[in-house]
Amino acid sequence: MKCDKFIEALSQKVKVLEVTRQYEDQVTALVELNDLPEAVRFLYYDVGGYLSTMVANDEREINKHYALYYALSIEGGKMFEGDEIEQDEKCFVTVKVLISPDSLTFPSVTPVVPACVWYEREAYDMFGLVAEGLPDKRRLALSDDWPEDLFPLRKDAMDYRHRPDMVDHDKEPEYNFLKPEGSGMVELPLGPLHITSDEPGHFRLFCDGDTIIDADYRLFYQHRGMEKLAENRMNYDQMGYLAERVCGICGYAHAIACIESAEKSVNLEIPARAQAIRIVCLEIERLHSHLLNIGLACEVTGNYNAFMHLFRIREYSMKLAELVTGGRKTYGNVVMGGLRRDMTGKEIKKSLEILQIIEVQVNEVWDAIMDDKRQVKRWTGVGILDKQVARDFSAVGPNVRGSGIKRDTRYDHPYDFFKHIEFEVAVAHGCDVLSREMVRYMELKSSISIIRQCFELMPQTAIIIEPELNVKPENFALAYDEAPRGENVHWVMQGNAQKIYRWRCRAATYNNWPSLRFQFRGNNIADAALIVCSLDPCFSCTERVTVVDVNSKKSKILTNKDLKSFSRTQKDSPLKDIRC
Amino acid sequence: MLKLLDISKKYGDATHKYPFEPYVVADNFRGKPAYKFDLCIGCAACGIACPSNAITVQFNEDQSKLVWEFDCGRCIFCGRCDEVCPTAAITLSNEFELAVKFDKNALIQRGELETQYCSKCNKPFSAKRLVHYGYECLSKANLGEKRLKEAENYLTVCPTCKKTATATSFTRGEEMVIE
Numbered sequence: 001m002k003c004d005k006f007i008e009a010l011s012q013k014v015k016v017l018e019v020t021r022q023y024e025d026q027v028t029a030l031v032e033l034n035d036l037p038e039a040v041r042f043l044y045y046d047v048g049g050y051l052s053t054m055v056a057n058d059e060r061e062i063n064k065h066y067a068l069y070y071a072l073s074i075e076g077g078k079m080f081e082g083d084e085i086e087q088d089e090k091c092f093v094t095v096k097v098l099i100s101p102d103s104l105t106f107p108s109v110t111p112v113v114p115a116c117v118w119y120e121r122e123a124y125d126m127f128g129l130v131a132e133g134l135p136d137k138r139r140l141a142l143s144d145d146w147p148e149d150l151f152p153l154r155k156d157a158m159d160y161r162h163r164p165d166m167v168d169h170d171k172e173p174e175y176n177f178l179k180p181e182g183s184g185m186v187e188l189p190l191g192p193l194h195i196t197s198d199e200p201g202h203f204r205l206f207c208d209g210d211t212i213i214d215a216d217y218r219l220f221y222q223h224r225g226m227e228k229l230a231e232n233r234m235n236y237d238q239m240g241y242l243a244e245r246v247c248g249i250c251g252y253a254h255a256i257a258c259i260e261s262a263e264k265s266v267n268l269e270i271p272a273r274a275q276a277i278r279i280v281c282l283e284i285e286r287l288h289s290h291l292l293n294i295g296l297a298c299e300v301t302g303n304y305n306a307f308m309h310l311f312r313i314r315e316y317s318m319k320l321a322e323l324v325t326g327g328r329k330t331y332g333n334v335v336m337g338g339l340r341r342d343m344t345g346k347e348i349k350k351s352l353e354i355l356q357i358i359e360v361q362v363n364e365v366w367d368a369i370m371d372d373k374r375q376v377k378r379w380t381g382v383g384i385l386d387k388q389v390a391r392d393f394s395a396v397g398p399n400v401r402g403s404g405i406k407r408d409t410r411y412d413h414p415y416d417f418f419k420h421i422e423f424e425v426a427v428a429h430g431c432d433v434l435s436r437e438m439v440r441y442m443e444l445k446s447s448i449s450i451i452r453q454c455f456e457l458m459p460q461t462a463i464i465i466e467p468e469l470n471v472k473p474e475n476f477a478l479a480y481d482e483a484p485r486g487e488n489v490h491w492v493m494q495g496n497a498q499k500i501y502r503w504r505c506r507a508a509t510y511n512n513w514p515s516l517r518f519q520f521r522g523n524n525i526a527d528a529a530l531i532v533c534s535l536d537p538c539f540s541c542t543e544r545v546t547v548v549d550v551n552s553k554k555s556k557i558l559t560n561k562d563l564k565s566f567s568r569t570q571k572d573s574p575l576k577d578i579r580c
Numbered sequence: 581m582l583k584l585l586d587i588s589k590k591y592g593d594a595t596h597k598y599p600f601e602p603y604v605v606a607d608n609f610r611g612k613p614a615y616k617f618d619l620c621i622g623c624a625a626c627g628i629a630c631p632s633n634a635i636t637v638q639f640n641e642d643q644s645k646l647v648w649e650f651d652c653g654r655c656i657f658c659g660r661c662d663e664v665c666p667t668a669a670i671t672l673s674n675e676f677e678l679a680v681k682f683d684k685n686a687l688i689q690r691g692e693l694e695t696q697y698c699s700k701c702n703k704p705f706s707a708k709r710l711v712h713y714g715y716e717c718l719s720k721a722n723l724g725e726k727r728l729k730e731a732e733n734y735l736t737v738c739p740t741c742k743k744t745a746t747a748t749s750f751t752r753g754e755e756m757v758i759e
Contacts, residue, residue, distance in 0.1 A: 080640075238631035241658055312594040326610035326672075332658040340663070361591075368583035497721045 003027040006047055006074055010093070014039045022477045025265050025413065028069065028094040033106055038069050040093045041102065041112040048085060049077040050407065051394040051511070052092065052480065053489040054119035055161055055504040058155050062474055065098040066129055068106060069477055070116070074400040075412045076165045078405045079391060090412050092478060099129060106405035108134035115394035118514055126153040128575055129146040132153065137177070141220045144173045152228055153502075159224065160232040177204040177216040184208060188525060190477040190553040207525055214519040215571045219513065227503050235498045236262055236336050243490070244330055246505060248290065251287045253483030254402040254505065255334050257490040260415070261479035262336055266470050272459035274338035280454045281324065281331050282481060288317040289484030290398075290440040290447075294535045297437055298369065301378040310366045313358060320354045333391070338464030348455050360446050365440050383531035386431065396508050397486025398443070399535060402436035404429040416481075421453050433534040466468040473501065483508050485536050509535065591683045605625075605674050615650060615689055619669035622646045622693040622707030624669055626661035633660060639704060644694040646707040652687040653676060667713070682712040698738035705738035 002025050010016060016033035020028045029038045045047045049072035057067045069092045076084035081543065099106050108128035108131035109116040120131040128151040131137070139146070145167035151157050167173075179187075190203035203218040207214050230239050237257075243258035244251040256278055295310035318328045324343060325331035333341040369375055380478065385395065390403040400407050408425045410418050426442035428435035476493035486508030494502035512535050518529050596603055605611070624637035627648075634654035640647050675730045680686040694709040717730050737745070 113641075204702070223589070234631075241631045241656055305588070309587060311586060325656060326606065326608045326659070330658075331658070332610070340659075360585075364587055365584070368587060371583055377654060547692045561678065 002089060003074075003093055006043065006087065006093050009047060010039060010042060013042045017274050021297065021474075023027070023090040023267070026094070026264075026398060026477060027091070028096050030096045030098070030129075036068075036070075036097050037107050037109045037112050038312035040072070040109045041117070043072050043076070043093055043095065044113045044115075047080075048083065049074045049093070051113065051115040051119075052116040052124070052487065053491055053504060053506040054116060055476065055491045055502070056119075056123040056129055056153075058127060058153065059098075060101060060129050061155060062193050063098065065100060065256050066104070066127060067095050068078065068099065068123065068129070069491070070095040070109065071479075071489070073412065073487075076405060078158075081388065084406075092413075094478075104128055104528055105130045105132050107132050107573065110134050110136075114392045115511070115514070116257075118510065125151070126468060127151050128154070131572065136175060141223050141312075143173075143221075144175050151153075152225065153231075158227045163219060172267070175218050177218075178214075179216075180206055180214040182213075185213065190528065205520065205525060205528060210524050210526070212520045212523050212525055212528065215517050217513070217516070230503045231495075231500060234500075236500075239500070239503070240334050240336070241332060243333065243505065244334075247507060248329070248484075249289050250485060250488070250508070251329070252331050252334075253279055253481050254489050254490070254507070255331075256282060257479045257488045258479050258492070258505065259334050259336055259479075259505070260481070261477050261504050262492040262494075262500070263467075263491055264479055265475045266467075266472075268337065268465075268467055270338045271461040271463060271465055272417070273461045276454045276458055277324075277339055277343060278334065279417045279421070280343075280451050281321070281333070282483075283451045284321050284324065285331075286447045286484045287444060288314050288321070289536075290444050291317060291362070293484075293533070294366075294437055294440055296533050297379070297433065297530065298375065301375065303369075303372070303375050306365065306369050306372075306375070307448065309361075309368075310464065313361045313365065316358050316361075320351055320358075323350055323354070323363045332359040335464070337467035338462070340464070342463050343458075348458070352452070352455065355448050355451060355484065359445070362441075362444055370562050376434060378527075378530070379437060380430070382433045382523060382527045383430045383534055384522075387514060389518045394492050395486075395515050396511045397482075397484070397536070398426075398436045398439040399437045399512050400425050401425070401430045407487075409487040411478050413480060415479075417454060417457075420457055420498060421450055433530060436534045437478055472500065476502075485509055486511065512543070598691040599651060601632050601678075609674050609676070610659050611673045612657075612678060613655065613659075613661055614639065614673040614675070615648075615691060616669045616671075617645045619667045620648060620691055620693065621667055621669070621709040621713045622648060623713075625664040625666065629660040629664045631658060632656045633662065639695065640692070641758065643704045644695055644706075644757060646695055648691040653684060660728075669684070689690065696719065698741055699736040700741040701738065703740075705740075709740060711735050715742050724758070 001239060006018065007019055007027060007029055010398055016029045016031055018030040021130070022028060028040075037561050046050065053072045054071065055069040057076055059065055059068065059490045066269070071092055074093050074149065075086060075090045078084055084266045097106065104131060108120055110120055110131065111133055115133070117136060121135050121136065121138065123129045123131065125140055126139070135221045147164050150164060156173045186207040188205040190205060200221040202221070203215060206214045212284045216432045226242060230242055234242055240259045244255035245334045245416045283439045291310050292312040294487075295314065298310065299307035321331065323401060324342065325333050326348060333339050350417040385399060385403045387403050387405065390400045390405055404427060405423050406427050410423070411414070423446045426439045426446060428438045471494050473494055473496045476491065478489055478491040482489055488508055489506045491504040493501040516532070516535060519535075522527065523531060602646050605663050622637060627635045627637040632654050634651050634656070638647055638649070639645070657672070659672050662672050680689075693709055695704040696706045696708045696711045714735050715732055720730060723731070
């Protein structure tokens with residue numbers, strides 16, 4: 001069967017204690033704690049895997065231990081032509097270790113596989129599990145004034161409604177940003193909050209003149225504790241709606257991944273028509289998300305005209321979603337066992353008309369943008385994501401495809417109806433913002449073709465089956481789909497009483513953030529907003545910037561307006577009067 | 581650059597004159613749930629289905645009324661209430677203009693239904709309309725007149741009293757005859 005080959009290879013390297021199969025393409029291997037880094041490194045670099053997610057779990061009720069699951073998508077390194085695993089052998093291999101509650105430590109994998117860094121930092125935040133040897137042990141998800149000894153996802157830690165007292169502003173602990181050494185460097189904080197921003201994040205840019213030398217960032221200002229909420233309060237019917245609200249743009253991809261992981265852990269196969277309609281909705285979401293991002297990439301560089309045109313076209317994709325699902329943004333039609341809402345022939349016909357409009361107009365506007373040499377120049381060579389960095393940090397989505405790596409969940413692990421659909425994976429090799437936007441444009445076209453194929457092949461079956469909820473506590477599975485920003489991975493462990501034991505939701509951008517630092521390096525600060533935008537974290541906002549020159553000790557506060565106008569015009573650097 | 585201007589000219593205005601003109605939404609738009617009090621029987625199916633607890637069905641303080649309450653501020657427009665309602669008293673409408681001025685209470689919609697008291701213990705247990713609905717369903721079910729009469733009495737007994745009655749007759753060894 002699938003995966004056996006890789007488990008065989010793994011057992012040559014390290015001692016595999018136990019092998020369990022969750023789904024036809026998912027296998028978990030339990031290894032000894034000390035073998036963990038070697039096991040993950042072997043699967044990652046020698047076999048050719050990418051880190052999909054890492055789940056920490058409090059299993060003291062089950063086996064008196066904490067557990068870590070490193071889920072790797074085994075698909076080949078993809079660094080050069082032919083460096084890829086056979087299509088029918090691609091699978092997910094999870095490396096599991098148990099950690100005793102007395103020691104609470106585990107050997108860090110980050111020194112050998114850099115992609116693990118955020119996951120291991122979060123394991124400390126949520127469970128108090130310390131990664132020995134992790135170079136960066138700062139907090140990740142919880143706020144700096146969160147109580148030191150409260151680990152929220154431990155089963156006995158707290159009620160999900162508990163909110164620890166806030167610390168006074170003057171007593172709030174300082175967050176240590178990683179700083180490069182050297183003199184004459186200007187520190188530039190960007191963020192964290194702006195009234196119009198949907199995702200606050202605080203960036204610290206370290207500059208020499210206008211050039212960014214290094215960057216560090218603090219995110220998770222709006223950590224909502226959804227995983228805790230779902231564990232405690234939600235049943236399977238409600239979870240899908242909660243998952244849909246993880247993201248304001250690619251929420252449907254989260255809902256699908258969440259529900260499918262619950263379906264997979266009970267081995268439930270949904271009807272073909274439901275699969276097809278799920279794909280249609282996912283691709284509609286990709287349409288509006290990519291149009292939004294290309295639009296914003298124009299807006300950040302001051303090309304308002306193109307921005308307005310792309311948003312005008314985007315309105316058609318929102319109309320399409322409204323027609324198909326009844327809601328412009330939250331589609332709310334996915335439940336365990338299938339879908340709640342069917343499509344009529346009339347709706348399909350109308351959808352095809354709208355798709356035609358979108359296709360024609362996107363091509364027109366894109367050609368016009370590509371004709372504009374100044375626009376293309378602003379995108380070219382900016383925010384380089386080196387291919388090796390992308391490989392090391394398991395980047396996903398247009399970000400990794402823009403760096404010449406052919407990674408697409410729809411192609412690597414065809415889910416739902418994708419087995420019947422033909423499409424080309426969009427890859428560009430420039431590694432810069434232009435390549436990422438190119439990938440998005442190519443995906444717009446392939447999305448339109450995928451939706452058309454779905455309509456053509458639409459199977460005539462029911463859209464929902466009565467789910468035989470054969471829930472076995474401790475069963476787990478992961479589910480994945482390709483959201484507009486990359487692969488979303490959800491991991492669900494079943495609990496009793498129609499509830500889940502643990503839900504791990506990993507959004508696409510989570511894998512893209514750690515490598516952003518490398519994309520900043522060597523660029524002009526005027527391009528900082530553009531680089532963040534090209535990552536597509538639904539984020540293009542910089543509120544207020546305090547600039548401190550380390551040498552002259554002069555400081556200056558820049559407003560959103562100042563920085564934005566510099567970003568657009570690249571003239572009159574707001575920093576010039578404080579340089580020494 | 582000029583090409584973009586040509587495109588602008590080609591497609592003209594993209595905006596609507598809203599709010600001076602009505603904005604037309606798709607036929608099956610999932611808007612604000614519309615509540616028809618006259619059809620509501622107080623079965624509380626919507627309250628159980630609602631994933632975000634926007635709908636609650638509870639007795640008021642002195643238990644004289646069964647209060648159906650909908651808080652639009654909590655609603656996520658999923659339409660589960662619409663699916664489960666047996667009498668189509670709640671259906672998703674096309675309405676999307678939900679803003680209220682200053683007063684959040686304006687988001688709350690309420691329906692008060694007459695309480696049904698138990699004919700045995702005189703405690704409130706349901707809405708009169710639900711009992712009536714049950715009777716109507718039974719009367720269409722082709723039952724004998726005597727059986728229907730029995731059912732009518734039976735319907736007004738609260739679940740607790742029903743349980744007690746069954747347990748009592750069972751322990752006494754009395755046989756219950758259903759014709």
